[in-house]
Amino acid sequence: MKQVVYTASPESQQIHVWQMNDEGALTLLQVIDVAGQVQPMVVSPKRNFLYVGVRPNFRVLAFKIAADGTLTEAGQAPLPGSPTHISTDREGRFLFCGSYNDACVSVSPIGDDGIPQAPLQVINGLDGCHSANIDTDNKTLYVPALKQDRICLFKLGADGQLTPRQQAQVTTVEGAGPRHMQFHPGGQFAYCVNELDSTVEVWALNTGEGEAESVQTLDMMPPDFSGTRWAADIHLTPDGRFLYACDRTSSTLAVFSVSELGDELTLEGFQPTETQPRGFNIDHSGRYLVAAGQKSHHIEVYAISEPKGLLQPLGRYAVGQGPMWVVIHPLQA
Numbered sequence: 001m002k003q004v005v006y007t008a009s010p011e012s013q014q015i016h017v018w019q020m021n022d023e024g025a026l027t028l029l030q031v032i033d034v035a036g037q038v039q040p041m042v043v044s045p046k047r048n049f050l051y052v053g054v055r056p057n058f059r060v061l062a063f064k065i066a067a068d069g070t071l072t073e074a075g076q077a078p079l080p081g082s083p084t085h086i087s088t089d090r091e092g093r094f095l096f097c098g099s100y101n102d103a104c105v106s107v108s109p110i111g112d113d114g115i116p117q118a119p120l121q122v123i124n125g126l127d128g129c130h131s132a133n134i135d136t137d138n139k140t141l142y143v144p145a146l147k148q149d150r151i152c153l154f155k156l157g158a159d160g161q162l163t164p165r166q167q168a169q170v171t172t173v174e175g176a177g178p179r180h181m182q183f184h185p186g187g188q189f190a191y192c193v194n195e196l197d198s199t200v201e202v203w204a205l206n207t208g209e210g211e212a213e214s215v216q217t218l219d220m221m222p223p224d225f226s227g228t229r230w231a232a233d234i235h236l237t238p239d240g241r242f243l244y245a246c247d248r249t250s251s252t253l254a255v256f257s258v259s260e261l262g263d264e265l266t267l268e269g270f271q272p273t274e275t276q277p278r279g280f281n282i283d284h285s286g287r288y289l290v291a292a293g294q295k296s297h298h299i300e301v302y303a304i305s306e307p308k309g310l311l312q313p314l315g316r317y318a319v320g321q322g323p324m325w326v327v328i329h330p331l332q333a
């Protein structure tokens with residue numbers, strides 16, 4: 001499977017486009033200089049656009065993805081706050097933006113041409129809003145508000161309007177700081193990385209009603225760690241068997257195996273990684289993981305090994321300054 005890896009480096013205002021071969025080796029295809037600090041990125045469900053949040057002029061840029069994975073800017077739209085995280089619904093009709101510094105989540109319609117438009121709704125009062133995560137049924141948006149130790153649950157309407165679910169929020173333990181989420185492919189469980197206590201929490205979902213209940217919380221730090229915990233990102237292999245979460249102070253990736261149902265995690269080990277890993281991702285074959293070091297200015301590729309999902313370093317590559325977001329896109333065969 002040929003794939004393309006996009007990395008965002010806000011300090012040098014660049015997007016690097018890498019081709020990944022079947023052995024996990026990267027070749028640089030393109031470097032785009034962006035007028036702004038590039039941060040969160042997501043590929044559209046139809047796989048024809050890369051959406052990128054930039055600051056300090058808060059906007060989402062839409063890049064058309066060519067057959068070889070290279071990018072051409074095709075349009076842009078304003079955002080109501082500094083983009084910390086962007087995502088879309090599963091049909092690619094709406095773009096969600098979570099803003100930590102502006103404490104809000106917004107919904108922007110995406111035109112038939114694939115270009116996002118100005119927001120149709122902004123929900124404020126979400127202190128430390130860190131991500132917006134649509135469930136596998138495309139019905140409930142889970143929005144962690146890190147500074148409030150809560151995840152807000154919104155029903156996504158056909159018109160893109162968000163309304164609080166009857167169970168409008170779930171809370172973590174005090175001081176956990178819920179940040180990023182992943183969904184098990186079966187749709188019945190979600191995993192949230194908690195930034196401030198570096199734990200991973202398993203949430204059982206009642207997708208019909210849009211409800212969640214905490215069923216397991218695991219420490220993700222090496223046993224000898226005594227510094228300030230500072231977790232960041234979380235990703236699951238496409239088959240749902242292995243889950244990874246990173247901590248920035250210790251510069252480690254924690255490796256978990258996932259039960260068949262998705263309800264239970266087992267800590268399998270730790271992988272030292274690039275300095276201050278704020279963002280990483282997993283390829284579409286589930287064989288490779290790419291981690292970005294915000295302070296090392298490199299990305300590193302790992303092979304995911306059987307039977308526990310432990311990581312084997314394959315190669316590291318210099319990128320722009322302060323890389324913090326990684327997205328992987330499969331090319332059409």
Ligand SMILES: O=C1O[C@H](COP(=O)(O)O)[C@@H](O)[C@H](O)[C@H]1O
Binds near residue numbers: 083101
């Ligand atoms: O990871 C973190 O994210 C927040 C928000 O990031 P930003 O890039 O949107 O400003 C940051 O302020 C926080 O200190 C940090 O731990």
